[in-house]
Amino acid sequence: MSETDIAKDRLRLWLRVLKATRSVETELRENLRQGFATTLPRFDVMAALSQHAAGLKMSELSSVLKVSNGNVTGIVERLVEDGHVLREKVPGDRRASRVRLTPEGEAEFARQAAAHEQWIDGIFADVAPEAAQGMAEALDAVARRLENKDKTQ
Amino acid sequence: MSETDIAKDRLRLWLRVLKATRSVETELRENLRQGFATTLPRFDVMAALSQHAAGLKMSELSSVLKVSNGNVTGIVERLVEDGHVLREKVPGDRRASRVRLTPEGEAEFARQAAAHEQWIDGIFADVAPEAAQGMAEALDAVARRLENKDKTQ
DNA sequence: TGAAAAAACTTCAAGCTTAAAGTTTCAGGC
DNA sequence: GCCTGAAACTTTAAGCTTGAAGTTTTTTCA
Numbered sequence: 001m002s003e004t005d006i007a008k009d010r011l012r013l014w015l016r017v018l019k020a021t022r023s024v025e026t027e028l029r030e031n032l033r034q035g036f037a038t039t040l041p042r043f044d045v046m047a048a049l050s051q052h053a054a055g056l057k058m059s060e061l062s063s064v065l066k067v068s069n070g071n072v073t074g075i076v077e078r079l080v081e082d083g084h085v086l087r088e089k090v091p092g093d094r095r096a097s098r099v100r101l102t103p104e105g106e107a108e109f110a111r112q113a114a115a116h117e118q119w120i121d122g123i124f125a126d127v128a129p130e131a132a133q134g135m136a137e138a139l140d141a142v143a144r145r146l147e148n149k150d151k152t153q
Numbered sequence: 154m155s156e157t158d159i160a161k162d163r164l165r166l167w168l169r170v171l172k173a174t175r176s177v178e179t180e181l182r183e184n185l186r187q188g189f190a191t192t193l194p195r196f197d198v199m200a201a202l203s204q205h206a207a208g209l210k211m212s213e214l215s216s217v218l219k220v221s222n223g224n225v226t227g228i229v230e231r232l233v234e235d236g237h238v239l240r241e242k243v244p245g246d247r248r249a250s251r252v253r254l255t256p257e258g259e260a261e262f263a264r265q266a267a268a269h270e271q272w273i274d275g276i277f278a279d280v281a282p283e284a285a286q287g288m289a290e291a292l293d294a295v296a297r298r299l300e301n302k303d304k305t306q
Numbered sequence: 307t308g309a310a311a312a313a314a315c316t317t318c319a320a321g322c323t324t325a326a327a328g329t330t331t332c333a334g335g336c
Numbered sequence: 337g338c339c340t341g342a343a344a345c346t347t348t349a350a351g352c353t354t355g356a357a358g359t360t361t362t363t364t365c366a
Contacts, residue, residue, distance in 0.1 A: 011270050016293065123298060126295070222314080
């Protein structure tokens, strides 16, 4: 196979990844909206916080989620209004603030996460565990390449 | 392996897909912005149009791209301002309009598409052709499942 | 024929997203 | 102590995105 054919194949693979990702996200967005009156970005923030009981700084959140700082500002703002998260001052650094789930936020996220896991399980039901293995490696290779690119720039 | 372990694995796989997709999209967005002063949504619309020389109706565009009607309205509006696409009346149906690339849009997209293919080739360089095969099947299975769900709802 | 329903859009409000610019605070060197 | 640069954010402008509501035109069918 020629080099350009390989390039075309890689392009086709990317288009497949993109199509599948969009479909899944559309489904999740719809489910979150109907079942929990929330959005994907809010779910993502709460998921990140649920893994850090001590909370995360705004900058840590945006780095974990790979979204811009200003973006996190807005989403957290709305989650605070909802009563799902709270912001507290970081002792010794008046610039920073730490974001944590409230007890209500934790309880709500637990329900959302359980449903979410079920949705994903259903959506990926036709993917054999063996196929998942090779796929995971390929995806990690892609992510790794882009991470390293960042560093050397 | 228990059922719940499989569910956890599927969740992990999805998180990997999501992370890789976001990284790739961030890279493409950045490249399109710096290299061509355009955006991913505009590129997507032009890519869809480049495959249909006769043009696409607004509703066809939104169905191909899997985005809402209102969304397409805005993106096409801006592409018309740029001179990359044009809208023409559909004879026999005064509600509809057909969107096509202008000659300038075609030429511009040809340059963008060539660069885009190179970017993807580089990003997916570590993915072996064999791995791509299994991955394609898995992704198609996911997309298919969600498509069928749509129909039966 | 003449409603009523459907189709093809557009508009709107709300929220998400980014890059860039602006603010406040901190840390290091002199 | 004081200046300078960096860090941690927030704000802003522009654009993207959705779901819902609204408009015009076409189709259905009684």
